[in-house]
Amino acid sequence: MGSGWHEWPLVLFTVLGQCVVGAIIVSGLGWLSLADQHAARQRLVRCMFFIWLLMGIGFLASVMHLGSPLRAFNSLNRVGASALSNEIASGALFFAVGGFWWLLAVLGKMPVVLGKVWLIVTLLLGLLFVLAMTRVYQIDTVPTWYNGYTTSAFFLTVLLSGPLFAALLLRLAKVQFNGWFFAGLSVAALVISAAVIVMQSAGLGAIHSSVQQAAALLPDYGKLQALRLILLALGLGCWLCPLIRRQPPRAMGLLVGLLLVLIAECIGRGLFYGLHMTVGMAVAG
Numbered sequence: 001m002g003s004g005w006h007e008w009p010l011v012l013f014t015v016l017g018q019c020v021v022g023a024i025i026v027s028g029l030g031w032l033s034l035a036d037q038h039a040a041r042q043r044l045v046r047c048m049f050f051i052w053l054l055m056g057i058g059f060l061a062s063v064m065h066l067g068s069p070l071r072a073f074n075s076l077n078r079v080g081a082s083a084l085s086n087e088i089a090s091g092a093l094f095f096a097v098g099g100f101w102w103l104l105a106v107l108g109k110m111p112v113v114l115g116k117v118w119l120i121v122t123l124l125l126g127l128l129f130v131l132a133m134t135r136v137y138q139i140d141t142v143p144t145w146y147n148g149y150t151t152s153a154f155f156l157t158v159l160l161s162g163p164l165f166a167a168l169l170l171r172l173a174k175v176q177f178n179g180w181f182f183a184g185l186s187v188a189a190l191v192i193s194a195a196v197i198v199m200q201s202a203g204l205g206a207i208h209s210s211v212q213q214a215a216a217l218l219p220d221y222g223k224l225q226a227l228r229l230i231l232l233a234l235g236l237g238c239w240l241c242p243l244i245r246r247q248p249p250r251a252m253g254l255l256v257g258l259l260l261v262l263i264a265e266c267i268g269r270g271l272f273y274g275l276h277m278t279v280g281m282a283v284a285g
Helices: 005-033 038-047 049-066 069-078 083-106 112-136 148-172 179-204 221-244 251-274
Strands: none
Touching: 005 038, 005 049, 005 083, 005 112, 005 148, 005 251, 038 049, 038 083, 038 148, 049 083, 049 148, 069 083, 083 112, 112 148, 148 179, 148 221, 148 251, 179 221, 221 251
């Protein structure tokens, strides 16, 4: 029985990776909308450096979990047959394609038409990366993970943190965008997250072994999920409150909001890993 914090490298890798995917999608759409504004595009591209910096930190955490860079390369031996290999391969491809697009764009060497196609491919690879992440944990011998809640949680992290991160970058780049639409997506993701928590909590009672229930794995599960929801609401509030007052959000407020959301999602991901319970120790009732 544990809290899941011993898996902190995986917590960072998954949360930061999903945040990056959401941010590159929203900021990428912003870049595409700036068709005739070269200066604004360049400002945004320079700010998008922080997206790939965060992705690099996530991959570094992943390598720390594997123990050595060599193991990371060895894990690619079964691409197509292993969910773990597919996750690492799709993540590396997303990082390489997107990072190279950014490098050429920031140097001003990216042709306009090719740049658009390249960016769209990067966005699609990002979604593929998140999907590959979810498949790693769809293990029929781990009934606490082998359900739709796992997939939902991973994609909800994309919607909760990614748009807020992109809003911060767009603000730093002084690029106008439809903040209400993307903030609304994040609020909807928060509502869905609350519903998922309630349904998953109720379902944990049906997963048990001869000596304990899955719900007993994390005695403070409810309190920590409540704390997570509070932090998410506060974080998104740093973005929403200025919009409600019809004022542009300040960069510092968006940064504080992003940190609160990332802390909240790390708490949720830690709880996810703490619910690990294999068949033989547990059965779904």
